[in-house]
Amino acid sequence: MSDNDGKKTLGVRGGPRSGNVKQSFSHGRTKNVVVETKRKRVVKPGQGAAGGAPGGGGKSARSSDPSKRPAGISDSEMERRMKALQAAKARENEEAEQRESEERKREEERQRRREEVEAKEREQREAEERAKAKAEEEARKKREAEEREAAKQRGAEAAAAPPAEPQQPARPQPARKQDKDRDQQRQQPRGKGKGEDGRRSGKLTLNQALSGGEGGRQKSMAAMKRKQERARQKAMGGQQEREKIIRDVQLPETIVVSELANRMAERVGDVVKALMTNGMMVTQNQSIDADTAELIIEEFGHRVVRVSDADVEDVIDQIEDKPEDMEARPPVITIMGHVDHGKTSLLDAIRNAKVVAGEAGGITQHIGAYQVKTDGGTILTFLDTPGHAAFTSMRARGAHVTDIVVLVVAADDAVMPQTIEAINHAKAAEVPMIIAINKVDKPEANPDKVRTDLLQHEVIVEAMSGDVQDVEVSAQTGQGLDDLLESIALQSEILELEANPNRAAEGAVIEAQLDVGRGPVATVLVQKGTLRQGDIFVVGEQYGKVRALINDHGERVNEAGPSVPVEVLGLNGTPEAGDVLNVVGTEAQAREIAEYRKEKAKEKRAAAGAGTSLEQLLAKAKEDENLKEMPIVVKADVQGSAEAIVQAMEKIGNEEVRVRVLHSGVGAITESDIGLAEASGAPVFGFNVRANAPARNSANQKGVEIRYYSVIYDLVDDVKAAASGLLGAEIREKFIGYAEIREVFKVSGVGKVAGCLVTEGIARRSAGVRLLRDDVVVHEGTLKTLKRFKDEVSEVQSGQECGMAFENYEDIRQGDVIEIFEREEHTRTLD
Template sequence: MSDTDGKKTLGLGGGSRPGQVKQSFSHGRTKNVVVETKAKKRVVNKPGPGAKGAGGKPRLGDPSKRPAGISDAEMERRLKALQAAKAREAEETAQRAAEEKAREEERERRRAEIETKEREERERVEALRMKQEEEDRKKREAELRAQKKEETRKAVKTDAPQTPQDRAAAEAAASRAETKGVVASGPRKTDRERDRNERDARNAKSKEDNRRSGKLSLNQALSGGEGRHRSMAAMKRKQERQRQKAMGGNQRAEKQSREVRLPETILVGELANRMAERSADVVKSLMKMGMMVTANQALDADTAELVIEEFGHKAVRVSDADVEQVIDQIEDKSEDLIARPPIVAIMGHVDHGKTSLLDAIRKANVQSSEAGGITQHIGAYQVTTESGAVLSFLDTPGHAAFTSMRARGANVTDIVILVVAADDSVMPQTIEAINHAKAAKVPMIIAINKIDKHEANAQRVRTQLLQHEVVVEEMGGDVQTVEVSAKSGKGLDTLLEAIALQAEILELRANPDRSASGAVIEAKLDVGRGPVATVLVQNGTLKRGDIFVVGEQWGKVRALINDQGERVEEAGPSVPVEVLGLNGTPEAGDVLNVVETEAQAREISDYRISAAKDKRAAAGAATTLEQMMAKAKADQNVSELAVVVKADVQGSNEAIVQALEKIGNDEVRVRVIHSGVGAITESDVGLAEASGCPVIGFNVRANAPARNSANQKGVEIRYYSIIYDLVDDIKAAASGLLSAEIRENFIGYATIKEVFKVTGVGKVAGCLVTEGVARRSAGVRLLRDDVVVHEGTLKTLKRFKDEVKEVQSGQECGMAFEHYDDIRPNDVIEIFEREEIERSL
């Protein structure tokens, strides 16, 4: 379309054409979009209001084409704002370009600095290396010159010229050879050989430099040259070997032969450690023997000994029990021994006044704190008499259940005071105490107590002791007797003098300056303090912080508490103390030994636990299959009363278990499925529920979760504080499992006179009751020629035509037997009743 002539003509020039526009998105993404574009209108260069005028101001264009409501001033303001925006955009673009250029220059500068530093570092390292090589070369040349000079001198001396001229010529030749670094007598190298050697040296140096640079070119990698497989680490190792060779240290150290301690079994890795060899080498050696093993597998001692000998070491067989050799068995020297207090055990029958006597000596009141007024624990006390003598007392229970406690008390003491009541004389536990003292070979002092009673008879006590081979001084023997009264205090001074005299005779001495050892008198699990052991120190001094092992347990002394409840820092010989810091509750009677390190204590404890486990397993394995079958068959006819026992201390627990195991006979017995020390817990209740048995608590109580669990599961928990109440109740419960005894009472006899056949009933015997009474509910036996031919019950008992319950003696009646018809005249009917009688243990 053309506007030159003002006419419109048709044509293709004004149609739309395809074009592309770049569309921008966030994060710098762009996209080309195809759009349709129309041809721009050509504007004729006519002067108009929109063009710039002579003053340079922008022309505002044709007002008719301007949007409605916009004035000239507004249009001018908009044009100025558009121009300013374009100017700002141009400035920002230029500023961004300048900043990008500056950042690029900074990056180039930093890169150049880094490359410069790396180049300088490489040059410095290369300079140091070349300097070192130069020094090494000069040193080698100097050594070579000195060596060649010496060889030349020897050669000149051997072939000395006869004339002075020849000698001078030889010396001149030798000096020239020294200067050039060659032997005069050797052949000279040609220039070609020298050039080849220099070229080879340069090539070797170039390769060396390439290796040291750590860089690998593509040609080197593809050609498979030496640089491809020789790493920097390999070069360093080579240089280290050369340096050691130059210093003369390349000789291998001579292999040491060791003594390897070899237990019964050992792990492959542990064997390698003890030989100071690599585990892989030991495994390889065993594989050569045909054993496919790993480092964590165990070897027997014979195989391990073969391996040790193959590696050139010496095997020393040791036993696992050798770990206990660290416990010092010191032989004390006589000059190190000092006098120690005697350990006195008070023993005797129950209620003979042992604790009351000790209370009178200590001026205390222990007896009132014991449940039921009887001692049920071993008490350890230390008493200082008015004369200043120190005595250690052990108060043992007298009840029959505490046999092991009395035996333990006798074994750790020096003197036994046997308390016998003057009004009761010698009793069963008195005899038992005498036997314990004799077995322990401990001297006795007889304390005849309750001498102030009206019915007291001390002479009768002395006489009865003769029956048990205890001869007192009054009857020509060597056993002291003292008449005392715990209530009034009579004879106590005499008793203390007798103890002091006996202790002086025994000459009791110990070494306090050594590792402590002692015996556990009692042990318990205390809430808040953990396991607590009452220990009687026998040798050495036990101090706070000592590491010890006791039985299967070990620990570190956290605190020592004496019999007054006071904390002490140490305890010497013959001093009883409570020890805190054990990792578990030991058995009463275990021996405490102090060791040096915690590792030794752990090792000994682990060995003892393992040995006890093996012993139990061996005891079970020793039973043959026939014995197991016979025991199972015998147990089928035995009723068991199972119980779970928890006690306050180890000694009481031991006594209760022993007492309960003695209850029973061939038909019924008591089985303790679990026993322990401490409060009753949920696990005890769960075990009792699974076994369907009660839980027995002796001086302990169930905690709150255990009580709730017992209420939910219906488990009975019974508490006791007196041991004979516990034993009596368990005995009564076990008696309930006994089958009742059946006793027959004969109530009458009858003789058959005639036998009748009755329709619907069968044979009926016409009888005469000759003795007693015949009852319908009683049992009957049919005797023929005094031989029992039938035993059963009556089907009917009639008097004339009436059914009756019983028929008296001298009367006739009719009898018919249940399920039995073979009755004959002159047979005798025996009538009896059965009665069940309750049995008890």
């Protein structure tokens, strides 16, 4: 099917012709479709004009004439289409008119706003001009008054002086000329917001900002205000020079240029320019030495105050407390004594809480601090220190922060080595002692023996006419506990303990640990002032801001006064036990002090490592050749435990074997610990901590041994046993017999053979032998052969004759004596 121009078309409405079309689909399917075709209307030139010419009714003629309409469109359809076209055109006209109306309204609104802005600008300019004219008028009147006063003075002087040549009276011509010039300037036409120099004056408006002015760079508001200030000062009689402020500039050994400018309150560009003038091409971020900076400071007219890096710690206020500010504080009591003498059990009985149940093996592993309120209302702060010898340093720290030491001695065990250590610590700290003789409920208890033993260490109790209080107590039955508390209260009254709570806090770190959920946590005993939530502090090489305070009952508190133990959260790192906590003003000061302390500690460690001569290094290298080391990695739950374990490890060993702690830290065993241990072939020891999952997997892959402990005894014993395995076995000689050479024979193929008589003990072929000539050893070796008559034998008894030949030695003589011995290996252990 095709129309008259030869193209196939499909019609959607009824047309003059129809036909069938065969459609083909995939998979070989076909379908017959009935289609209709329409003729294409061909418009010839001039045909449209001819149809619409008569009477302007071309549209109606075209719509009514079937020959002029498109094929297939009826009259009603054509009429409907024409009506729709006319309606569309009408709508377009209405929308265009509406848009024009809205545009006119917007333009009128813009014009109105523009006129309002310009009116405000005119009012502002007029106000400024009026103020300026008023200032100028006042200045003119002032000058005229001054000129009149000067003229009067000149007239008075002329009257007093002898007559001279007549002079013309002075006329204030310059002033009148200035007024004339000013009037001319007012009459000159002004540009919009422009001054006579062509720059913008007055406030920057929105229109000026949007229009862009002249398209160049515009002055800022501050610059325009400065210009107005200069003009006002000029109108008021000249610009007054601002008085320069001379400052005291603190100058360390080195300082950054920008920081120097900041301390002098000068522009950085001016300081850089001054340095360049002095021949130093530096930028604001470079450092200069103190001498150069001193020249620049003096050049700018300031005063130099030289300070050292150590002066950063001066911000820690060393306040001298006034007597009227002091208030009574609770005493701090430290429980000391030997292992298993009942220190924690005694405190447990006082507190009525099961502290010992939480300690592995009943042994206190790290320092705890608790507050106890007695029946009389007195508050006591107790420090429970471990009794094990490895914790000596921790116990020493406890003695330094304490007011009273309660020395616990078991009545059935008397004075022991660590009891003596505790006595020495208390004496060194000059702290009064109270002797608590514990376990008096046991049948074998002998309190008098304890008192007598204490005499050997210059501790004389009151029962023996001394000045040291002693109380017989029993932690199990509660006997004597009230007497002990009464003795402590009496001792604290004698000491008259006071502190100023209204000052910056200062305290001592009793314990520090890295908590998984809370981060670094420090147990702090406040000694002076009051520690509050939000305080910024520095403690040792760490600093922080108090995020939370937790008391000994696990409750959050807002502040802690003197003698109150609290856990402090908010540190940036784990401090050392024994560090001093100081509250400072700002975080910048705290960071500066902490960084300075870290740098000093690093320098100290470096100096300790470098402070050896070449001879010492060579001697140490030679010594280390024969010294065997057992490397270990230690991770503990708290800082004090890690420190104590390291100290215990340093004591293990002798001149042949030693234990070297590669790394010790606080927290869980991590993958980096396993990597370090694998590189050094060391085991990892965890004290009250465990390895995380990646660390366990890494340890299994690399074959690193991880051991867990909760009691320090077991850890020390295992390390000692492992280190003993590095010791070489001890070789001991065991004498078994003597033989005397009676004859010497020469045997072919064998060499010289000694005919001997075993005079003592026994001769064995596997034994070692020494040849003695005149009781001097001339040879030591082994037997090559041992014969009895002609037979090889393994041993020959005393009183029998035998033949002996030595390995690689034939200088044997009649009368020589052969000493026979055996070597035995004995395994050695570290004591």
